[in-house]
Amino acid sequence: MTRLRGTLIAAAVPLFLLAACAQPGTTAGAPGSDAPESASASPQSGDDLVARVESFGGFVPPDRTVGALPALSVYADGRVITEGPVPAIYPGPALPNLQVLTLSAEQVQQIVKEAAAAGVKPGTDFGQPNVADAPTTRVTVKTDQGVQSVNVVALNEAQAKDPMLTAAQQTARSTLAAYVKKLQDLSSGDGYTASKPYExxxxxxxxxxxxxxxxxxxxxxxxxxxxxxxxxxxxxxxxxxxxxxxxxxxxxxxxxxxxxxxxxxxxxxxxxxxxxxxxxxxxxxxxxxxxxxxx
Structure with a gap:
């Protein structure tokens, strides 16, 4: 039996909070943002980050989340780095099981193209759901207009009919959640090489x-x-x-x-x-x- 290491880490040792969390539902370049929008163009080298999905916060002591790994990172040369499964044992292995696979250039371009429609842009209102101690999901994408980033509290934990959310906010959250799932499911599609350990x-x-x-x-x-x-x-x-x-x-x-x-x-x-x-x-x-x- 296997499970994702991130779950083990949150419970045992290290995802990272040494500074105050960003305000929920904000975007880069928007009022209240924790990271100003970049004026730089699209990624220029293979190591440049194209997209990232990560989580932080929630009901986890800060000293237990330092060094948390992003759920997914996509780079300009097509590499996608994620955490693979590890044995469901305690204590778990000391080293995380990082895996890397390669997307086509077209797939990388599609990720960037679909980001704005998914709500990864300034001004998207995701609201504040009636959920306590839930983690925040951050989605970051580097576009021709610069780095766009959104922080959404309880993206997957909020109820479908949360009374604190408007219909528009619910739609925005559902659209972003579908985009995140698509990113996380990249390894199940065509046009990529088989994953291998990240070195x-x-x-x-x-x-x-x-x-x-x-x-x-x-x-x-x-x-x-x-x-x-x-x-x-x-x-x-x-x-x-x-x-x-x-x-x-x-x-x-x-x-x-x-x-x-x-x-x-x-x-x-x-x-x-x-x-x-x-x-x-x-x-x-x-x-x-x-x-x-x-x-």
Missing amino acids: PTSLAVLARPWTKQSGGEPAQADAAWTGPALPGDYLNPAIKIGCVVVTGADLDKVMTAAKKANQMTPWTADGQKYLINFRPLLPDEKGCAEFKGNR
């Missing part, structure tokens, strides 16, 4: 002090840390999670060790124990600064 060129190591597990938790064997000094730079003074980026020869050593570990493995370094979240950096991500707040 990162750099890995963020998010380390926090290890604490003894509560009664009933299975004891975990220690693992010796062989990478850069831990814990690295703290991402937020209020949340003691450090971050270092591993590359080059160190990356091979750390990845080999991580493949033998799980999410609750205590890592020992310089007489200290740490709990580590291994976070492969995506092609558009530059380093630890990615995790200091919402995207």
Whole structure:
């Protein structure tokens, strides 16, 4: 039996909230937006982001969501990076099962073309449903007019006849949800190569002090840390999670060790124990600064 790692992470270790959440239902370039619209043109290099779907917030402590992976990222060269299934065991594997597949140029263009009709544009009103502690879905698309982004609270959790939503808002939410589902179902269509494991060129190591597990938790064997000094730079003074980026020869050593570990493995370094979240950096991500707040 398998399940998506994102569910395991939310319950056990790391999706990321070190800064205040954006206002729900806003778009880039619109009043109240958390990210101004870019004036740049369409993606120019293979690593440029074309589209992304991600979630944040909800009833999850902020320190448990640092380094969350987007549900889906589409790049200009056609790569689509998603999380694949992992064994439904606890603790889960230390490394996420990231998969990459390739779309045709026509499919990438279609994703951008359909975004505006789906509501990914300034001024779309998604309303505020009568749902507490629900996550926010963010959809971002890079178009010829710049980066367009919308944040929608409880996109999939709100009731079909929520009394806090108008008919127009309900329609807007349904249209966006259908677009998101289409993006997430890309791997079931034609015109793409079979998925394969994503091989990162750099890995963020998010380390926090290890604490003894509560009664009933299975004891975990220690693992010796062989990478850069831990814990690295703290991402937020209020949340003691450090971050270092591993590359080059160190990356091979750390990845080999991580493949033998799980999410609750205590890592020992310089007489200290740490709990580590291994976070492969995506092609558009530059380093630890990615995790200091919402995207």
